[in-house]
Amino acid sequence: MDEVLPYLEEIWQSHVLTNAGPLHERFERELAKQLGVKHVSVFANGTVALMTALQAVAREGEVITTPFSFVATSNAIVWNRLIPVFVDVDPVTLNLDPTAIEAAITPRTTAILAVHCYGHPCEVEAIEEIARRHGVRVIYDAAHAFGVTDEGGSILRHGDLSVLSFHATKVFNTFEGGAIVSGTAEMKARIDELKNFGIVGETSVVAPGINGKMSEFGAAMGLAQLKHVDDVISRRGVVDRRYRAAFGAVRGIVCLNRSFETRANFAYFPVLIGDGYPLSRDDLVLRLREHGIFARRYFYPVIPEHPMYKDLPSAAADRLPIARDAAARVVCLPIYPDLALDDVDRIIKIVVGA
Numbered sequence: 001m002d003e004v005l006p007y008l009e010e011i012w013q014s015h016v017l018t019n020a021g022p023l024h025e026r027f028e029r030e031l032a033k034q035l036g037v038k039h040v041s042v043f044a045n046g047t048v049a050l051m052t053a054l055q056a057v058a059r060e061g062e063v064i065t066t067p068f069s070f071v072a073t074s075n076a077i078v079w080n081r082l083i084p085v086f087v088d089v090d091p092v093t094l095n096l097d098p099t100a101i102e103a104a105i106t107p108r109t110t111a112i113l114a115v116h117c118y119g120h121p122c123e124v125e126a127i128e129e130i131a132r133r134h135g136v137r138v139i140y141d142a143a144h145a146f147g148v149t150d151e152g153g154s155i156l157r158h159g160d161l162s163v164l165s166f167h168a169t170k171v172f173n174t175f176e177g178g179a180i181v182s183g184t185a186e187m188k189a190r191i192d193e194l195k196n197f198g199i200v201g202e203t204s205v206v207a208p209g210i211n212g213k214m215s216e217f218g219a220a221m222g223l224a225q226l227k228h229v230d231d232v233i234s235r236r237g238v239v240d241r242r243y244r245a246a247f248g249a250v251r252g253i254v255c256l257n258r259s260f261e262t263r264a265n266f267a268y269f270p271v272l273i274g275d276g277y278p279l280s281r282d283d284l285v286l287r288l289r290e291h292g293i294f295a296r297r298y299f300y301p302v303i304p305e306h307p308m309y310k311d312l313p314s315a316a317a318d319r320l321p322i323a324r325d326a327a328a329r330v331v332c333l334p335i336y337p338d339l340a341l342d343d344v345d346r347i348i349k350i351v352v353g354a
Protein backbone atom coordinates (compact mmCIF):
# COMPACT_ATOMS: atom_id res chain seq x y z
CA MET A 1 0.00 0.00 0.00
CA ASP A 2 2.76 2.43 0.98
CA GLU A 3 4.33 1.81 -2.39
CA VAL A 4 1.16 2.55 -4.34
CA LEU A 5 0.26 5.87 -2.66
CA PRO A 6 3.05 7.98 -4.22
CA TYR A 7 1.86 6.89 -7.67
CA LEU A 8 -1.71 7.86 -6.81
CA GLU A 9 -0.47 11.27 -5.56
CA GLU A 10 1.22 11.68 -8.92
CA ILE A 11 -2.03 10.99 -10.75
CA TRP A 12 -3.93 13.61 -8.70
CA GLN A 13 -1.17 16.12 -9.28
CA SER A 14 -0.79 15.55 -13.02
CA HIS A 15 -4.60 15.64 -13.54
CA VAL A 16 -4.08 13.10 -16.31
CA LEU A 17 -6.22 10.04 -15.66
CA THR A 18 -5.79 8.13 -18.92
CA ASN A 19 -4.89 8.45 -22.64
CA ALA A 20 -1.18 7.67 -22.57
CA GLY A 21 -0.49 9.67 -19.42
CA PRO A 22 2.90 9.92 -17.72
CA LEU A 23 2.54 6.70 -15.69
CA HIS A 24 1.33 4.79 -18.75
CA GLU A 25 4.42 5.89 -20.67
CA ARG A 26 6.74 5.09 -17.76
CA PHE A 27 5.11 1.68 -17.27
CA GLU A 28 5.65 0.79 -20.94
CA ARG A 29 9.33 1.75 -20.67
CA GLU A 30 9.88 -0.12 -17.40
CA LEU A 31 8.10 -3.19 -18.73
CA ALA A 32 10.24 -3.23 -21.85
CA LYS A 33 13.32 -3.09 -19.64
CA GLN A 34 12.06 -5.79 -17.28
CA LEU A 35 11.06 -8.11 -20.11
CA GLY A 36 14.11 -7.46 -22.29
CA VAL A 37 12.13 -6.37 -25.36
CA LYS A 38 11.89 -3.08 -27.27
CA HIS A 39 8.29 -2.29 -28.14
CA VAL A 40 5.54 -2.70 -25.54
CA SER A 41 1.97 -1.39 -25.72
CA VAL A 42 -0.07 -1.81 -22.55
CA PHE A 43 -3.78 -2.59 -22.67
CA ALA A 44 -6.91 -2.61 -20.51
CA ASN A 45 -6.84 -6.42 -20.51
CA GLY A 46 -5.32 -9.35 -22.34
CA THR A 47 -8.43 -10.18 -24.36
CA VAL A 48 -8.64 -6.75 -26.01
CA ALA A 49 -4.89 -7.02 -26.66
CA LEU A 50 -5.43 -10.39 -28.41
CA MET A 51 -8.28 -8.93 -30.48
CA THR A 52 -6.11 -5.98 -31.47
CA ALA A 53 -3.10 -8.16 -32.31
CA LEU A 54 -5.22 -10.22 -34.70
CA GLN A 55 -6.79 -7.09 -36.18
CA ALA A 56 -3.29 -5.74 -36.88
CA VAL A 57 -2.06 -8.74 -38.88
CA ALA A 58 -5.02 -10.79 -40.15
CA ARG A 59 -7.76 -9.43 -42.45
CA GLU A 60 -9.71 -12.54 -43.39
CA GLY A 61 -9.58 -16.31 -43.53
CA GLU A 62 -8.55 -19.01 -41.07
CA VAL A 63 -6.38 -18.87 -37.98
CA ILE A 64 -4.79 -22.10 -36.78
CA THR A 65 -4.97 -22.29 -33.01
CA THR A 66 -4.92 -24.54 -29.98
CA PRO A 67 -7.91 -26.26 -28.38
CA PHE A 68 -6.05 -26.33 -25.05
CA SER A 69 -6.30 -22.75 -23.76
CA PHE A 70 -8.57 -20.27 -22.07
CA VAL A 71 -11.51 -19.38 -24.31
CA ALA A 72 -10.30 -15.79 -24.82
CA THR A 73 -7.75 -17.15 -27.31
CA SER A 74 -10.35 -18.34 -29.82
CA ASN A 75 -12.94 -15.70 -28.94
CA ALA A 76 -10.44 -13.07 -30.13
CA ILE A 77 -10.30 -14.84 -33.50
CA VAL A 78 -14.08 -14.85 -33.88
CA TRP A 79 -14.37 -11.17 -32.86
CA ASN A 80 -12.26 -10.40 -35.93
CA ARG A 81 -14.59 -12.46 -38.16
CA LEU A 82 -11.81 -14.94 -38.69
CA ILE A 83 -12.35 -18.70 -38.50
CA PRO A 84 -10.53 -20.69 -35.80
CA VAL A 85 -9.05 -23.97 -36.98
CA PHE A 86 -8.19 -26.17 -34.01
CA VAL A 87 -5.29 -28.59 -34.30
CA ASP A 88 -3.89 -30.98 -31.73
CA VAL A 89 -1.16 -30.39 -29.18
CA ASP A 90 2.07 -32.12 -28.27
CA PRO A 91 1.52 -34.72 -25.50
CA VAL A 92 4.54 -33.58 -23.46
CA THR A 93 4.22 -29.78 -23.54
CA LEU A 94 0.50 -29.43 -24.43
CA ASN A 95 1.56 -26.68 -26.85
CA LEU A 96 0.54 -26.71 -30.53
CA ASP A 97 2.17 -29.55 -32.45
CA PRO A 98 4.03 -28.04 -35.46
CA THR A 99 3.33 -31.13 -37.59
CA ALA A 100 -0.40 -30.70 -36.95
CA ILE A 101 -0.13 -26.99 -37.81
CA GLU A 102 1.51 -27.76 -41.13
CA ALA A 103 -1.13 -30.36 -41.99
CA ALA A 104 -3.92 -27.80 -41.39
CA ILE A 105 -2.54 -25.02 -43.61
CA THR A 106 -4.81 -24.15 -46.54
CA PRO A 107 -4.83 -21.26 -49.03
CA ARG A 108 -7.21 -19.52 -46.59
CA THR A 109 -4.81 -19.70 -43.64
CA THR A 110 -3.80 -16.19 -42.62
CA ALA A 111 -2.21 -16.64 -39.18
CA ILE A 112 -1.18 -19.02 -36.43
CA LEU A 113 -2.24 -18.12 -32.89
CA ALA A 114 -0.22 -20.30 -30.51
CA VAL A 115 -0.22 -20.29 -26.71
CA HIS A 116 2.87 -20.76 -24.51
CA CYS A 117 0.75 -22.99 -22.33
CA TYR A 118 1.54 -22.74 -18.58
CA GLY A 119 4.44 -20.49 -19.60
CA HIS A 120 6.21 -23.33 -21.39
CA PRO A 121 7.70 -22.00 -24.66
CA CYS A 122 6.20 -23.25 -27.93
CA GLU A 123 8.44 -24.80 -30.57
CA VAL A 124 8.99 -21.31 -31.93
CA GLU A 125 11.54 -22.20 -34.59
CA ALA A 126 9.44 -24.95 -36.17
CA ILE A 127 6.30 -22.78 -36.04
CA GLU A 128 8.00 -19.77 -37.60
CA GLU A 129 9.67 -21.86 -40.30
CA ILE A 130 6.23 -23.19 -41.32
CA ALA A 131 4.81 -19.65 -41.21
CA ARG A 132 7.60 -18.29 -43.44
CA ARG A 133 7.21 -21.07 -45.95
CA HIS A 134 3.46 -20.48 -46.26
CA GLY A 135 3.46 -16.70 -45.89
CA VAL A 136 1.29 -16.59 -42.76
CA ARG A 137 1.67 -14.49 -39.61
CA VAL A 138 2.42 -15.73 -36.11
CA ILE A 139 0.93 -14.38 -32.89
CA TYR A 140 1.74 -15.85 -29.50
CA ASP A 141 -0.79 -15.73 -26.70
CA ALA A 142 1.82 -15.28 -23.98
CA ALA A 143 -0.70 -14.69 -21.20
CA HIS A 144 1.13 -17.29 -19.09
CA ALA A 145 4.65 -16.37 -20.12
CA PHE A 146 5.62 -13.17 -18.28
CA GLY A 147 9.37 -13.23 -17.66
CA VAL A 148 10.05 -16.51 -19.47
CA THR A 149 13.30 -16.60 -21.43
CA ASP A 150 15.05 -19.06 -23.72
CA GLU A 151 18.73 -19.24 -24.71
CA GLY A 152 18.41 -16.09 -26.84
CA GLY A 153 16.46 -13.89 -24.41
CA SER A 154 12.80 -13.12 -23.83
CA ILE A 155 10.35 -15.64 -25.28
CA LEU A 156 8.27 -12.58 -26.23
CA ARG A 157 10.63 -11.60 -29.04
CA HIS A 158 9.31 -14.42 -31.24
CA GLY A 159 6.62 -14.16 -33.91
CA ASP A 160 5.03 -11.00 -35.28
CA LEU A 161 3.40 -10.16 -31.95
CA SER A 162 3.19 -11.56 -28.43
CA VAL A 163 0.29 -10.84 -26.12
CA LEU A 164 0.45 -10.73 -22.32
CA SER A 165 -2.31 -10.69 -19.71
CA PHE A 166 -1.96 -8.85 -16.41
CA HIS A 167 -5.17 -10.28 -14.96
CA ALA A 168 -5.28 -10.71 -11.19
CA THR A 169 -4.66 -14.47 -11.53
CA LYS A 170 -1.45 -14.12 -13.56
CA VAL A 171 2.19 -14.10 -12.41
CA PHE A 172 2.30 -10.32 -12.80
CA ASN A 173 -0.91 -8.28 -12.56
CA THR A 174 -2.41 -4.81 -12.74
CA PHE A 175 -5.78 -6.13 -11.44
CA GLU A 176 -6.94 -6.12 -15.08
CA GLY A 177 -4.49 -5.43 -17.87
CA GLY A 178 -2.46 -6.73 -20.73
CA ALA A 179 0.16 -5.83 -23.33
CA ILE A 180 1.34 -6.46 -26.85
CA VAL A 181 5.03 -6.86 -27.63
CA SER A 182 5.72 -5.77 -31.21
CA GLY A 183 8.75 -6.67 -33.30
CA THR A 184 9.20 -3.20 -34.82
CA ALA A 185 8.53 0.45 -34.00
CA GLU A 186 6.14 0.64 -36.99
CA MET A 187 4.11 -2.26 -35.65
CA LYS A 188 3.95 -0.67 -32.19
CA ALA A 189 2.69 2.57 -33.77
CA ARG A 190 -0.03 0.60 -35.57
CA ILE A 191 -1.02 -1.20 -32.37
CA ASP A 192 -1.16 2.10 -30.47
CA GLU A 193 -3.54 3.51 -33.11
CA LEU A 194 -5.79 0.47 -32.94
CA LYS A 195 -6.05 0.55 -29.16
CA ASN A 196 -7.11 4.21 -29.34
CA PHE A 197 -10.13 3.93 -31.69
CA GLY A 198 -7.90 3.91 -34.80
CA ILE A 199 -7.20 7.61 -34.37
CA VAL A 200 -4.10 9.08 -36.05
CA GLY A 201 -2.99 12.58 -35.15
CA GLU A 202 -5.87 14.60 -33.75
CA THR A 203 -8.60 14.38 -36.31
CA SER A 204 -8.19 11.33 -38.53
CA VAL A 205 -9.53 7.80 -37.99
CA VAL A 206 -7.88 5.17 -40.18
CA ALA A 207 -9.28 1.88 -38.78
CA PRO A 208 -12.19 0.63 -36.69
CA GLY A 209 -10.05 0.58 -33.59
CA ILE A 210 -11.27 -0.25 -30.12
CA ASN A 211 -10.80 1.36 -26.71
CA GLY A 212 -8.06 -0.85 -25.31
CA LYS A 213 -6.24 1.77 -23.26
CA MET A 214 -4.85 1.14 -19.79
CA SER A 215 -5.66 3.97 -17.37
CA GLU A 216 -3.12 5.73 -15.14
CA PHE A 217 -4.49 3.71 -12.24
CA GLY A 218 -3.62 0.43 -13.95
CA ALA A 219 -0.17 1.73 -14.81
CA ALA A 220 0.33 2.78 -11.15
CA MET A 221 -0.53 -0.76 -10.00
CA GLY A 222 1.89 -2.15 -12.56
CA LEU A 223 4.77 0.16 -11.63
CA ALA A 224 4.30 -0.63 -7.93
CA GLN A 225 4.36 -4.39 -8.52
CA LEU A 226 7.06 -4.56 -11.17
CA LYS A 227 9.77 -4.16 -8.55
CA HIS A 228 8.66 -7.38 -6.87
CA VAL A 229 8.14 -9.62 -9.85
CA ASP A 230 11.58 -11.29 -9.77
CA ASP A 231 11.07 -12.11 -6.11
CA VAL A 232 7.54 -13.37 -6.81
CA ILE A 233 8.85 -15.70 -9.51
CA SER A 234 11.62 -17.09 -7.34
CA ARG A 235 9.18 -17.78 -4.48
CA ARG A 236 6.93 -19.61 -6.91
CA GLY A 237 10.01 -21.62 -7.91
CA VAL A 238 10.44 -22.84 -4.34
CA VAL A 239 6.89 -24.25 -4.35
CA ASP A 240 7.45 -25.80 -7.78
CA ARG A 241 10.59 -27.62 -6.65
CA ARG A 242 8.88 -28.94 -3.51
CA TYR A 243 5.94 -30.38 -5.47
CA ARG A 244 8.21 -31.78 -8.16
CA ALA A 245 10.44 -33.55 -5.65
CA ALA A 246 7.43 -35.04 -3.83
CA PHE A 247 5.55 -36.29 -6.91
CA GLY A 248 8.54 -37.53 -8.91
CA ALA A 249 8.10 -41.17 -7.89
CA VAL A 250 4.31 -41.32 -7.41
CA ARG A 251 2.56 -43.76 -9.71
CA GLY A 252 -0.07 -42.21 -11.94
CA ILE A 253 1.09 -38.61 -11.53
CA VAL A 254 2.97 -36.88 -14.32
CA CYS A 255 4.33 -33.41 -13.54
CA LEU A 256 4.27 -31.56 -16.84
CA ASN A 257 7.78 -31.03 -18.03
CA ARG A 258 9.83 -27.94 -17.62
CA SER A 259 12.52 -27.22 -20.12
CA PHE A 260 15.85 -26.58 -18.50
CA GLU A 261 17.09 -24.45 -21.37
CA THR A 262 14.58 -21.81 -20.32
CA ARG A 263 14.02 -19.58 -17.33
CA ALA A 264 10.58 -20.57 -16.16
CA ASN A 265 8.07 -18.38 -14.31
CA PHE A 266 6.26 -21.18 -12.41
CA ALA A 267 2.91 -19.70 -13.41
CA TYR A 268 1.08 -23.00 -12.85
CA PHE A 269 1.76 -26.43 -11.42
CA PRO A 270 -0.11 -28.78 -13.74
CA VAL A 271 -0.10 -32.53 -13.24
CA LEU A 272 -1.74 -35.27 -15.31
CA ILE A 273 -3.53 -37.99 -13.35
CA GLY A 274 -3.41 -41.38 -15.01
CA ASP A 275 -3.23 -45.16 -14.67
CA GLY A 276 -1.94 -46.35 -11.35
CA TYR A 277 -3.26 -43.42 -9.33
CA PRO A 278 -5.95 -44.54 -6.84
CA LEU A 279 -8.38 -41.70 -7.60
CA SER A 280 -9.81 -40.25 -10.77
CA ARG A 281 -8.82 -36.67 -11.54
CA ASP A 282 -12.25 -35.40 -10.51
CA ASP A 283 -12.19 -37.37 -7.26
CA LEU A 284 -8.78 -35.91 -6.44
CA VAL A 285 -10.17 -32.40 -7.01
CA LEU A 286 -13.07 -33.23 -4.65
CA ARG A 287 -10.75 -34.74 -2.04
CA LEU A 288 -8.67 -31.56 -2.05
CA ARG A 289 -11.80 -29.42 -1.82
CA GLU A 290 -12.91 -31.34 1.28
CA HIS A 291 -9.71 -30.05 2.84
CA GLY A 292 -10.41 -26.49 1.71
CA ILE A 293 -7.89 -26.64 -1.14
CA PHE A 294 -9.01 -25.36 -4.52
CA ALA A 295 -7.21 -27.08 -7.35
CA ARG A 296 -8.31 -26.08 -10.85
CA ARG A 297 -9.11 -28.30 -13.84
CA TYR A 298 -7.34 -25.92 -16.11
CA PHE A 299 -8.08 -26.34 -19.12
CA TYR A 300 -11.27 -28.36 -18.97
CA PRO A 301 -13.19 -28.72 -21.18
CA VAL A 302 -11.14 -28.00 -24.31
CA ILE A 303 -12.37 -24.95 -26.24
CA PRO A 304 -13.92 -26.98 -29.12
CA GLU A 305 -16.32 -28.66 -26.66
CA HIS A 306 -18.03 -25.38 -25.76
CA PRO A 307 -21.44 -24.87 -27.41
CA MET A 308 -19.99 -21.78 -29.11
CA TYR A 309 -17.36 -23.83 -30.99
CA LYS A 310 -18.59 -27.41 -31.20
CA ASP A 311 -20.05 -27.14 -34.72
CA LEU A 312 -16.83 -26.03 -36.40
CA PRO A 313 -15.39 -28.74 -38.69
CA SER A 314 -12.10 -28.69 -36.76
CA ALA A 315 -13.99 -29.26 -33.47
CA ALA A 316 -15.27 -32.73 -34.41
CA ALA A 317 -15.28 -35.18 -31.50
CA ASP A 318 -12.80 -37.64 -33.04
CA ARG A 319 -10.17 -34.96 -33.62
CA LEU A 320 -7.75 -33.49 -31.10
CA PRO A 321 -7.36 -36.72 -29.07
CA ILE A 322 -4.29 -35.51 -27.19
CA ALA A 323 -5.85 -32.23 -26.07
CA ARG A 324 -9.05 -34.00 -25.02
CA ASP A 325 -7.12 -36.62 -23.06
CA ALA A 326 -5.08 -33.92 -21.28
CA ALA A 327 -8.24 -31.98 -20.41
CA ALA A 328 -9.70 -35.12 -18.83
CA ARG A 329 -6.59 -35.74 -16.71
CA VAL A 330 -5.14 -32.35 -15.84
CA VAL A 331 -5.28 -30.57 -12.52
CA CYS A 332 -3.38 -27.43 -11.55
CA LEU A 333 -2.31 -27.42 -7.91
CA PRO A 334 -2.15 -24.17 -5.94
CA ILE A 335 1.02 -22.18 -6.57
CA TYR A 336 1.51 -18.56 -5.53
CA PRO A 337 4.24 -16.61 -3.77
CA ASP A 338 2.53 -16.41 -0.37
CA LEU A 339 1.66 -20.10 -0.25
CA ALA A 340 3.22 -21.28 3.03
CA LEU A 341 5.48 -24.31 2.77
CA ASP A 342 3.42 -25.98 5.53
CA ASP A 343 0.42 -25.72 3.25
CA VAL A 344 2.43 -27.07 0.33
CA ASP A 345 3.33 -30.06 2.48
CA ARG A 346 -0.31 -30.50 3.50
CA ILE A 347 -1.34 -30.57 -0.18
CA ILE A 348 1.46 -33.02 -0.97
CA LYS A 349 0.31 -35.30 1.83
CA ILE A 350 -3.25 -35.39 0.52
CA VAL A 351 -2.14 -36.03 -3.07
CA VAL A 352 0.48 -38.65 -2.23
CA GLY A 353 -1.60 -40.33 0.49
CA ALA A 354 -4.76 -40.68 -1.56
Ligand SMILES: *Cc1c(COP(=O)(O)O)cnc(C)c1O
Pocket (backbone or CB within 6 Å): 045, 046, 047, 048, 069, 070, 072, 073, 115, 141, 143, 144, 164, 165, 166, 167, 176, 177, 178
Ligand atom coordinates in the same frame (compact mmCIF):
# COMPACT_ATOMS: atom_id res chain seq x y z
C1 LIG B 1 -5.85 -15.01 -18.88
C2 LIG B 1 -5.76 -15.46 -20.31
C3 LIG B 1 -6.24 -14.66 -21.37
C4 LIG B 1 -7.09 -13.44 -21.17
O1 LIG B 1 -6.51 -12.41 -20.51
P1 LIG B 1 -7.41 -11.32 -19.73
O2 LIG B 1 -6.39 -10.32 -19.28
O3 LIG B 1 -8.08 -12.03 -18.60
O4 LIG B 1 -8.37 -10.76 -20.70
C5 LIG B 1 -6.00 -15.07 -22.66
N1 LIG B 1 -5.35 -16.22 -22.92
C6 LIG B 1 -4.91 -17.03 -21.94
C7 LIG B 1 -4.19 -18.27 -22.31
C8 LIG B 1 -5.12 -16.68 -20.61
O5 LIG B 1 -4.72 -17.51 -19.63
